[in-house]
Structure formats: structure tokens, C-alpha cells
Amino acid sequence: MSSTEVMECVSDYVLPGLAEIEAAAKLVYQHMPPTPQYSWPLINQRAGAEVWVKHENHTPVGAFKVRGGIVYMDWLRRERPAVKTVVSATRGNHGQSMAYAGVRQGIRVVIVVPHGNSREKNRAMRALGAELIEHGEDFQAASDHAVALAAEHGWHRVPSYDPRLVTGVATYALEMFRACPPLETVYVPIGMGSGVCGTIAVRNALGLRTKVVGVVSSLAPAYALSVAAGRVVEHAVTTAIADGVACSKPDVRALAAIQAGADRIVEVNDAEVEAAMRAYFADTHNVAEGAGAIGLAALLKDGGAGGSRVGTILCGGNVDSDVFAGVLGRAVKE
Structure with a gap:
């Protein structure tokens, strides 16, 4: 560009x-x-x-991201009520945000993380209700996989910037x-x-x-x-x-x-x-x-x-x- x-x-x-x-x-x-x-x-x-x-x-969730997750999931519940599953990629804090806010709205949250991601962030996301998938060696590879999963399953893709x-x-x-x-x-x-x-x-x-x-x-x-x-x-x-x-x-x-x-x-x-x-x-x-x-x-x-x-x-x-x-x-x- x-x-x-x-x-x-x-x-x-x-x-x-x-x-x-x-x-x-x-x-x-x-x-x-x-x-x-x-x-x-x-x-x-x-x-x-x-x-x-x-x-x-x-x-x-120990990070600023939760604020955006709360606002995004509230919008999703009001404007896209048919959405039952969301998918996103993260190194940790964005995923915790999605899990914290999404589960409270009754939405299934699938998070893609790269291999070797923070173990404690992974544990926190699971504890908040997220389903984790490990894919790729860095964030970009995880993000590309999240896009592919959304297309394959018809899930709503939550971007990292919105x-x-x-x-x-x-x-x-x-x-x-x-x-x-x-x-x-x-x-x-x-x-x-x-x-x-x-x-x-x-x-x-x-x-x-x-x-x-x-x-x-x-x-x-x-x-x-x-x-x-x-x-x-x-x-x-x-x-x-x-x-x-x-x-x-x-x-x-x-x-x-x-x-x-x-x-x-x-x-x-x-x-x-x-x-x-x-x-x-x-x-x-x-x-x-x-x-x-x-x-x-x-x-x-x-x-x-x-x-x-x-x-x-x-x-x-x-x-x-x-x-x-x-x-x-x-x-x-x-």
C-alpha cells in the first residue's frame, strides 16, 4: 500500500x-x-x-485489552445475535479479553496461539472459557489460521484491530x-x-x-x-x-x-x-x-x-x- x-x-x-x-x-x-x-x-x-x-x-485479566473485548462482544450480541462461535488469534491478552467478554455473552470462543506461546497466558485463557488451538511459529501464522478456520466453519472472525x-x-x-x-x-x-x-x-x-x-x-x-x-x-x-x-x-x-x-x-x-x-x-x-x-x-x-x-x-x-x-x-x- x-x-x-x-x-x-x-x-x-x-x-x-x-x-x-x-x-x-x-x-x-x-x-x-x-x-x-x-x-x-x-x-x-x-x-x-x-x-x-x-x-x-x-x-x-491483568491487561488493557479486556475493555475492547467487553465493547466488541456487547456489539456482537446486539448486532449479530446469530453468531454462536468466534475465533481470533493472540499471544495472550487479546485472547483473554475475548474469552472474558464472550463467555459472559454465551458465545463460544476459539483462540489460536502460536506454538511456544506463554504457558501461563494459555492457562488463563482456558480458565476463562476459551478453547485453544496451537498453530504456527508466530502471531501472523496463528492469525492466518484463524482466518482459515472462520472461512471453513462459518465462525465469526474477531480481528486484532477494530x-x-x-x-x-x-x-x-x-x-x-x-x-x-x-x-x-x-x-x-x-x-x-x-x-x-x-x-x-x-x-x-x-x-x-x-x-x-x-x-x-x-x-x-x-x-x-x-x-x-x-x-x-x-x-x-x-x-x-x-x-x-x-x-x-x-x-x-x-x-x-x-x-x-x-x-x-x-x-x-x-x-x-x-x-x-x-x-x-x-x-x-x-x-x-x-x-x-x-x-x-x-x-x-x-x-x-x-x-x-x-x-x-x-x-x-x-x-x-x-x-x-x-x-x-x-x-x-x-
Whole structure:
């Protein structure tokens, strides 16, 4: 897709407005309370700035994705009542979201994960009621298989990026921007793009001047490359720790919204992500998965470029015990 075609998507694809997001928030709060946002003194000292952390690791599934799942499944129940089975692909948090919300609507949820996926995320999805299928060596292979299953069985395919998912997850940004003092910059992880697009939507809807900085792994750089090129650029994923942002093929609608609304993209490597995971645990005693810590990693790498009052999203805490133990065990004097 060319840069012209991407920019055409900007005009075709409209991010949700304030009324839509507030309506989504009312629906979300039927299932969970707002999550907290704290400014931790030790994080502030480490960053040399006033840092506000949005704790999406405190949702019922330990990640922000559940907000989008609640909104999507409610829409499906109302608008597609004939749907009995849905299928989607995930590395974990999206699948937990689908299971949490879908089962509550009486919908069968089938989730495709790649071989070698997080054991504990797999267990959590099954505990929430999902049926798991392992296929392929990475997320893209799992996603392609989900598409094939939907076509073969007539199941409803839940995408990894959808306007309804964006509207749902935007509710965390609404909470954050309304609860925090004015933020100069907010650092938001980019997986498939719903979180950063939801943040941009709320920033725009509230008329704020806050800069939104998207964060990717340097070992999963597809969105960074795509923003730089002005078109969708696919790239292999090799990150060993940030599986929640392991995107190899960006969504063109998300790319268009990011190009229009994000200030810039910051890339961080696995060592920087692991250091941020240790920082969260040492300074706040919160567990962050790799994708959950990637925003803090970028904030720290930025060295004050974001300003004196900044925010970031701890978007998930679902990391396998042995993986987290290894991260802590690799601690050096930081």
C-alpha cells in the first residue's frame, strides 16, 4: 500500500469521539472499576520527571485489552445475535479479553496461539472459557489460521484491530487524562495499535496538547518502519521478551491514525525492556510483562525529551513466572 493510499485511510477511518468513548466507559464499568494512575516517587527519581503510570495491569485479566473485548462482544450480541462461535488469534491478552467478554455473552470462543506461546497466558485463557488451538511459529501464522478456520466453519472472525476495540480501550485514556494533571507527553506501547489509537482519540476529543509517543520493540519494528515509509511495511519479529507488541504486519487503519496523531515513534531493545520490568518491580512492586514495561523503557531512554510531567501505560502484567524470574535474575546495578 502506498503512502497516498494510507493517507486516504485517514479520511475514511474516523477515530471514536467523546460521546462514543463515554458510552463505552459506562459499559466497561458494569464489569470492572476504573484502574488507578499513580505517580511513584522512585520512578520519578529514576526518570528525572513527574511520571504518571496508568495501571492497566489491574483489570480483571491483568491487561488493557479486556475493555475492547467487553465493547466488541456487547456489539456482537446486539448486532449479530446469530453468531454462536468466534475465533481470533493472540499471544495472550487479546485472547483473554475475548474469552472474558464472550463467555459472559454465551458465545463460544476459539483462540489460536502460536506454538511456544506463554504457558501461563494459555492457562488463563482456558480458565476463562476459551478453547485453544496451537498453530504456527508466530502471531501472523496463528492469525492466518484463524482466518482459515472462520472461512471453513462459518465462525465469526474477531480481528486484532477494530474500531470497537479502539473505542473500548480508549476508556483507559479517558480515565488517565481526566485524573492526572496536564501531561506534556504520554508513552504508549504499540502492538496492533488499539491502545495508541484510543489514546490519540481521547487526546483529540478532549482538545489536549499532550504529545502521544508510540513505542515499539526494535526487534518488532514493523510500525516504526511503516510510519517512516508512509505505507505498510512488514518485518519479522525476533523479540524474546515483548511478545505483546510482536506485530509483523501493521493494520492500515491504525497506521493512518498513528501517522496523523502521534508525535513520533521510539524503539527500545529487549535489554531496555527488561530493565524497565525490573524498575517497575523495584520501584512500585508491580509486575509488568515485556509489553507492559515498554512504555517506561522508552520514557527512560528519552532522557527527559518528553518534558517534566509525562505519562505511560503499564498495559499488562501477564508474564510467565520463569520468564520474570529470569529477568529479575539478570539484574545489574541500575
